[in-house]
Each structure stands twice: as structure tokens, then as C-alpha cells.
Amino acid sequence: MSRVVFYSEPNDRVRLAEDLAPDDLDVSVIDPELPWDERKELLADTEVLILGGLAMPYEELIQLPKLKMLQLMSAGYDQIDVPAVREQGIFVSNNSPQIARSVAEHALGLMLTVQHKFVPGLEGVRDGSWRNPVRSGVYEIGGKTIGIIGLGNIGRLVATMVRGFGPAEVIYHDTANIPAEVEAELGVRRVGFEELLSTSDIVTVHVPLFSETLGMMNSDAFTLMKESAIFINTCRGPVQNEADLIDALNDGQIRAAGLDVFEVEPTPVDNPLLSMDNVVVTPHLAGSSEERVERALVFSYQNARRVMSGTEPEGQFEVLT
Secondary structure, three states: OEEEEEEOOOOHHHHHHHHHOOOOEEEEEEOOOOOHHHHHHHHOOOOEEEEOOOOOOHHHHOOOOOOOEEEEOOOOOOOOOHHHHHHOOOEEEOOHHHHHHHHHHHHHHHHHHHHHOHHHHHHHHHOOOOOOOOOOOOOOOOOOEEEEEOOOHHHHHHHHHHHHHOOOEEEEEOOOOOOHHHHHHHOEEEOOHHHHHHHOOEEEEOOOOOOOOOOOEOHHHHHHOOOOOEEEEOOOHHHEOHHHHHHHHHHOOOOEEEEOOOOOOOOOOOOHHHHOOOEEEOOOOOOOOHHHHHHHHHHHHHHHHHHHOOOOOOOEOOOOO
């Protein structure tokens, strides 16, 4: 029977992973916080490793002689040296389609929270004052220009969702070639990076983290944006230059931001973004819906079966240069 390990610290996902484990796979759970000598012995026969949280260093991965696939529960690959792992003949797959809806809905939630000033409105109710600090500066999503950077699984769902708010122009920028039929189906228009920044009322980023996207939202980018625009990031924190973002928000180069991710996580409690009135933050939980976790686990086990049967897994990493 094929040996599959769910690599995760004890949490609710562990119980779900055990409940969903197929009878034809030998699934066990190993805590990444155990000493390496103990983990190495427990992992010796592992053929598929499902990363439920913390990544495993490359130096440890290559000491697992039977490993055939590294399966991520996340959409991002940035914690793994994927090219090096692939050179060892080990497949690396992510869970992008399974996480897409959860992240897209979260991005939309941040847009709504910022545009409609839900946070100060809620505070005015909870403190008993029934004060209304939000009579001005509240904006709708419908009728706005939405700029999506990265039209992958998540970006495409965002494009579909924002159209539910009424007439809106949805534009996008992506280095990948998006088929014309996909553009037509989504009702989106491709533009250059600078045009997207300068014409969008809402800029939302949905890109993987690699050399070309590291710090792509910097002072130059924020300067190009409208002063009335808002910035949404639910992908990876280092895509934004945090110091430049703070300056842009303080100086009025952009109006507001909704962030689920930060350059350093957990972000320091003295991070200025946490106390700014024009910023809404969440602690990297966009992909944490219960439905997404179950979908990701089912997909991971299906991928394990693919590898064990001699076929290539879905969701394989494409080397970006």
C-alpha cells in the first residue's frame, strides 16, 4: 500500500485529513516540530508528502529516498526550492484550483470592507454612540474599473464575482498568454501594467511570488495609481514593498488598502499598517475556508493516486525564469 504522509502540526486539519484518507492509501500524520532524527525515521518510506503547513527544507527532502511527490495544500510555491526538488525527480504540485474560490471571495470581502467602511461603522455601533463616521467616503464597486494583476485561477474568479455588482470594466495584466476565448467569457480586457495602475479604481494582485513579482508594487507603481484608488493584496506579502505602501497611504498617493498578507508574517505589532484608518487587514487567512481545506485534501489524495499509478500529477509547478 502506498505511503502518504500529511505533514502538519496538530490542528483541526489533521483530523479532517485522517477522516478523508482513502482506504487504498496508507496515510499517516507527522508533526514537523519533531526532532529531525525522529522525523527522518518516520518519513523513511514516504512516497507522497502533503505539506499541511510548514515547509520542509530541501536538505531534508533529499534524504527521503522513496519520495515521489511533494504536494502543497497552498497555491503558492515560494517556500520550496522547486527547481532543485524537480532535479531530484520529485514532482511538486500545488492546490491552486481548490483554493481559488476562498481567496477570490476574501479579496472581494476586502474590497467591500474598504469601499463601504464596514470597520468604523461597526465600531460606532459597538461603543453605543451610534455615531456615523461614514457618511462620506463610502463607495460602491459597481461602475468602477477593476484592475486584476494575474489572471490565473483566482484572478478569473475575481473577474467573475465583481461583475455581479453591476456594470464594471474589468481589465487585467498578466505575463502569460490568456486565450481570447477566456477573455471573452470573463468579459475582461488585457492592458499593460502601467495602464492598469493608472486607470483602475481598485487594483487587486493575484500573482505567485518569484523574482519578477518581488516588490512589484513599489513607489513607482503606487505613484501611477489614482489618488482615489484602493489596493488589495491576498497573494503574497513580498509582492508589495511595505515601506513604499505605507508612504503611499500616508501621502495620499492612494486612498486605502485591504491586506491579507505582509512582508513578514506574523507582522510586528508596531507595523504602521495595523493602526492606519485607511487600511483593513486580516492575518493571511484568505485561503482558510472549511470548504477549501476539504477540497485541497481530496485533490491531494487523488494526486497521490495518480503518481502511484505511474501518471503525472495535476497542478505541477512550471519553472518561472
